[in-house]
């Protein structure tokens with residue numbers, strides 16, 4: 323590093339002088355910490371001057387032994403390399419590369435490129451002990467024809483009193499004089515000339531330019547991935563939307579969904595798949611989807627056309643409808659129930675629950691008699707007591723108050739209408755207003 327060579331040239335007397343100066347600076351620093359903040363700043367500049375005349379690495383090693391490590395670097399205006407690495411993102415000054423973390427993550431890098439740091443121009447850059455200092459002339463390169471070209475990569479750090487190569491600091495992990503901060507003002511011209519013609523710097527400049535262009539066009543890898551994700555999401559939304567409409571149509575028309583075959587473009591594959599095939603003939607989205615399913619069938623890619631998905635969507639639609647019905651019921655308060663049981667194909671007793679209530683349709687301002695089917699429920703205990711327990715628990719689950727029940731209607735089965743142990747009697751025992759009316763639903 324530049325400072326190491328410089329340090330070796332100092333004579334014994336110069337070294338002594340330098341140590342004295344440093345001691346003075348340290349004393350000033352501790353005094354200034356208790357004074358007003360603006361005064362601290364002005365004094366810190368003096369301290370800064372004394373510190374920056376030597377190699378920062380040597381200084382850091384020496385200071386670790388001598389200086390209190392807790393001395394706040396921000397108050398003194400001094401940053402040494404170790405301290406730079408500790409700076410968290412909140413303390414990052416975009417125009418001061420010394421405040422950037424050693425490992426620059428992608429977010430910060432992109433942010434820096436999008437908000438390119440400005441080259442600092444001061445009236446008086448601080449001088450070192452040899453009276454040398456940085457000059458904004460270094461920001462320009464003079465060509466042999468006299469033309470001046472801006473060295474946009476060169477950034478001066480006020481806190482570190484050193485210069486950095488912006489491109490190399492951002493695009494490379496290699497540590498060089500101009501990525502860790504150079505304050506060898508005597509040889510700076512030569513250092514810059516060597517650096518800007520080096521292969522590493524040229525590569526990093528090229529990488530920087532490419533990334534900057536990509537960010538401007540919003541076509542970085544992240545942005546491209548995000549766009550792909552959005553396109554994929556949109557595609558699946560459109561496909562699922564069509565599937566939902568088909569399920570709604572079949573449910574409304576009380577048509578069977580599935581046939582004996584589960585495969586597309588086969589006979590007897592049921593109404594659902596046949597409708598999908600029919601839509602695919604006219605609709606570009608479904609056509610593309612069917613093409614994907616057919617070509618990727620062997621890769622086991624999900625296609626959202628299977629029976630599990632159909633059941634899942636039916637269940638979701640059913641939940642939404644039930645929620646809406648219950649909202650209407652809760653606003654109406656009083657209701658009656660119509661219940662019946664019937665065995666299904668597997669001989670399991672299925673309980674059919676229908677509710678009936680008067681609903682005030684506010685948009686049309688009319689009273690409507692609503693009758694809604696709330697689903698089948700399998701029951702094991704078909705005695706009056708068993709059915710009563712089942713229905714009271716089920717009403718509780720749906721947040722329906724059994725005391726608001728005003729009518730009940732069942733068939734003429736003894737377990738339902740029985741005067742002593744029938745369901746109607748059990749309900750009447752707790753709610754005498756739930757009058758029984760036989761066979762209302764038949």
Ligand SMILES: [Zn+2]
Nearest residue numbers: 487489490523
């Ligand atoms: Zn560079």
